Amino acid sequence: MATKTQAKIPVVDLSNLDLKPGTNTWFSARKDVCRALEECGCFVVEISNKIPSELHNTTFSTFGKLFEFPTETKMKFTSERPFHGYFSSPTYERLVIDNATFTDVTQEFTNIFWPNGNHHVRESTDSYVKLMAELDKMVTKMVFENYGVGDYYDSHMESTTHSFGIIKYKEPQKTGNNSGLGIHTDKHFTTVIHQNRVKGLLIKTEDGEWIDFDPSPSSFIFMAGDGLQVWSNDRIKACIHRVLLAENLETRYSLGLFSHNNKTICAPEELVDEEHPLHYKPINLRDYAQEQNRLVAYQKELSLKVYCGV
Template identity: 45%
Template sequence: MWPAGNDRFCEITHEFSKIALELDHLVIKMIFESYGVGKYYDSHLEPMSYLLRVLKHKAPKVKEPNLGFARHTDKSFITVLYQNQVKGLEVETKDGEWISLELSPSTFAVIAGDALVAWSNGRLHSPYHKVMMSGSEERYSLGLFQFSSGMIQIPEELGDDEHPLQFKSFDHLGLLRFFHTEEGQKSKSLIKSYCGIQPEKV
């Protein structure tokens, strides 16, 4: 990254990764236990890999708010996000309203990804979110994304007469490949089109 290296940067990044990973594991464990499927927690983590991204959004050149990152859902299982003091993260509610997240410097945002929607049999929601930039300062954020290198199994315990299974077990990396296809780009719900038991028409 630099000809002479940057040990301090590497140390800080590594320490952040450890903190974010601990939070990731804690949240996953809480989710699994809350649905009564804690016995699958260890086997879920075994094939998991993680992507740490350092993101920079420049201050807008005009006074009006400027789109820094387009509306999207995450394709991960969950995402742990940290931003500096420059706000900009907005989340769309189920009613279509956009709200700005006011995060303190010691706060992380944990976002459910599309893969978690399928795993939870539709009980959890993967929200659309975007970055809107305003003011004169640049925004920096760090995101830790969890992906499985194998199949994500939908627990049978999450399906019953009241909640019939909506999704099949699926290849998580295959979801990423599907996203880049023409069908995936046109889909109104990527995860339903990819592994829904009754895929939506696109």
């Protein structure tokens, strides 16, 4: 009897972030990226030599110090946007900066914790945001081109902003709960995740299998969010994932870059035909996130089909 092969998260090497559109290497990478997103809703990005292991370790150690500040200090970091600012739950804490690609915004963020400034934290934040935003823009451009609507890319990015999240997961031996994050999809357009060496992220395949993400200093994971699922008219499904933590391990930290299109999202007319009838009504991601935020207290996960399905 043949044994079932363990599913793996697709891996795409994008070490050369200066890939030029229109070149053979660009077309090859674009093909790999879009196949992975269609099959799995995500893929592992290898970016060798972009982040030395020393910088990786120092950065996570520095970001970890943010959570050592008194709760009243962390509570000063607020935002009107759902899931932004400071938030604490029984299993994790997070700090999410809106419009994080602007250096004055990250400066204001660090000044909350260090009123006289902290160049190291600000520069580390800016460096990671810049790298992850470049990655997000490249992959998004590839997706738009792949479906023959590359002309829409510039207008899409003009209405897109990026948030940067720093998340600390509480040790299971202290909380009595190994669930860091429940099963969900991200309520953004796309997500880029980078983390320390502590495992915990699990990706669900179409077959219902859960796959571990094994992190490294040079690896990121790119995920499709609900916004991309609506835009692609179900060609790409949002990545279903969760975080489960093992006991007796060091603290897990992760960094996330979340892209938000701040206008109404709908599938381009070129992506609607007899083979692909329209699946969703137009959606505003901020309103969608606000509704999900309302349901958090009830421990409910908002469904795209329920919220805006045709």
